[in-house]
Amino acid sequence: MNEKDIKQIQEQDTALRQAIARREGRRPEMPAGLNERVMQQAAGSRRRSYSWLSIAASIVAVCLIGYTLLINIHPSELQNPSIAQIDTLKDASVIAASTTTPTQQEEPQTNVTVVTQSSESPLVAQVTAKQEKKPNVPVQQTEAEDSLPVYMPTDEAEPTIQYASVAIETDTAYKAPGKMDEFIEKMASYGRAEAGEIECLHSSDTLSMSTIYVFEEKQDVEVFDRLLRMAIWYDNTTPGYFLSFSQKQFLFELHDSRRGLKYLWLAERLQHHPALLHPYSTRYNLQYLVLSGVPQ
Amino acid sequence: MQFACKYSAKLEKYKRKKVYFHSCNIFINLRVYRSRSHRDRMNKTSEKLIERLKSDDSHAQQELLTTYGEIVFRQIARIVFCQEDAEEVYQDVFLKAFRHIDSYDTSQASLSTWLSRIAYNESLNFIRKRKPPILYVDDRETDLESIQEETLAETFQNTDDATIELIERALDFLPPAEQAIITMFYFDDQSIKDIAYITEQNPSTIASKLSRTRKKLYRVIKTMQR
Numbered sequence: 001m002n003e004k005d006i007k008q009i010q011e012q013d014t015a016l017r018q019a020i021a022r023r024e025g026r027r028p029e030m031p032a033g034l035n036e037r038v039m040q041q042a043a044g045s046r047r048r049s050y051s052w053l054s055i056a057a058s059i060v061a062v063c064l065i066g067y068t069l070l071i072n073i074h075p076s077e078l079q080n081p082s083i084a085q086i087d088t089l090k091d092a093s094v095i096a097a098s099t100t101t102p103t104q105q106e107e108p109q110t111n112v113t114v115v116t117q118s119s120e121s122p123l124v125a126q127v128t129a130k131q132e133k134k135p136n137v138p139v140q141q142t143e144a145e146d147s148l149p150v151y152m153p154t155d156e157a158e159p160t161i162q163y164a165s166v167a168i169e170t171d172t173a174y175k176a177p178g179k180m181d182e183f184i185e186k187m188a189s190y191g192r193a194e195a196g197e198i199e200c201l202h203s204s205d206t207l208s209m210s211t212i213y214v215f216e217e218k219q220d221v222e223v224f225d226r227l228l229r230m231a232i233w234y235d236n237t238t239p240g241y242f243l244s245f246s247q248k249q250f251l252f253e254l255h256d257s258r259r260g261l262k263y264l265w266l267a268e269r270l271q272h273h274p275a276l277l278h279p280y281s282t283r284y285n286l287q288y289l290v291l292s293g294v295p296q
Numbered sequence: 297m298q299f300a301c302k303y304s305a306k307l308e309k310y311k312r313k314k315v316y317f318h319s320c321n322i323f324i325n326l327r328v329y330r331s332r333s334h335r336d337r338m339n340k341t342s343e344k345l346i347e348r349l350k351s352d353d354s355h356a357q358q359e360l361l362t363t364y365g366e367i368v369f370r371q372i373a374r375i376v377f378c379q380e381d382a383e384e385v386y387q388d389v390f391l392k393a394f395r396h397i398d399s400y401d402t403s404q405a406s407l408s409t410w411l412s413r414i415a416y417n418e419s420l421n422f423i424r425k426r427k428p429p430i431l432y433v434d435d436r437e438t439d440l441e442s443i444q445e446e447t448l449a450e451t452f453q454n455t456d457d458a459t460i461e462l463i464e465r466a467l468d469f470l471p472p473a474e475q476a477i478i479t480m481f482y483f484d485d486q487s488i489k490d491i492a493y494i495t496e497q498n499p500s501t502i503a504s505k506l507s508r509t510r511k512k513l514y515r516v517i518k519t520m521q522r
Contacts (some may be wrong), residue, residue: 013452019463
């Protein structure tokens, strides 16, 4: 049957049409209030979907707040690759500064960290402000908690960096050479070694006083072994890291380019008194040459 | 449609007063005229209505119910005979329409046709779940192809009151889906294309179904006359 035939049939089948019309006329009418019921159901389902949405939104908000708090409270504890990368860069800059320009002791590196909050990214970007970028800015030296010199810019009009807040953070990568001294002191206390003073001669004919300990060689206090363990705690990429060790002598040298100091620890097994050891430590400015000379 | 219903109810009175044939002609002409003008108006307003429905406007939803509620309910009632069940399906149809209004493509069908499609499918799904214990005429055992078009025309063009009544009774023996299709074609003046869209079948299949349904009705009438 084509369309024309169908049309013709539709028009001609008057009896069939009337029969259907009668049936349709007998059909019950739509009950009043049915549309209201549908609207109530629609409103109910909308409310249900909104409640799901609000639950989902609140979960997301709680997660975001928690994440933000976690970052703000323990930024150094997070294994954030971006921060780790900046730390690595910071180390690299320290190495470069100490190796290429050793005369910049009066302008040491700062550990001032500028924390900026980017509006585009929720990540906190940390940028290390370098002293080299601001050669003409007058600086004011302040003492931080661990007595590290921190340089704060005094010129408020300095427009170099826009930042939200300035936070002085503990440099976790920095291993203070003073730890070695602390360790020797504790070891001496444990071994009941008495501290003495020793005069050291510098290349500039100046004297500096250092500390000497004389240990008795006992099995429970293996001084050489313990000194070696302490020495390898330091990263061997630290500027001026030098470790020499033998049965007779322990020599360990470290350069602290942040403070512009050179540290030297020496322990010698005395031939005439094989039971005695005398670790010896001193510190100089980096440019001084230390004349080797074992105190007698 | 409402007018058609009221008029159809009045037909019963006219029939008794022996003015039946004359009024039937008026009824058909009026219904066709009213149906066309009503459809045009609906097409104009439906575009704006769809936009508002997409933005989940409750006023628009109310308007959709008011405008198309009667059509949808009628479509459902053709397949789901129980009034309470029809109301349940009606609610499901509109809730589904509100949810899936974004999937409605205006280029494929009018809004009323789209709603009729949902109503048709929801109604069939409903009765399939209920599995009504009603047996309908199965056309596999009857030799429908042998029935000539002229024979069919004699019956379906005979506006004798008894014949109309007979056809009316015979219609009950058709499966609900076929009743719905034949009603959409003869009463709603739906085109074959629209019926195909509503039933999700090919237009050629619908044309073939209509032809077979007419023949089936004829066979039922003849069986009832014996």
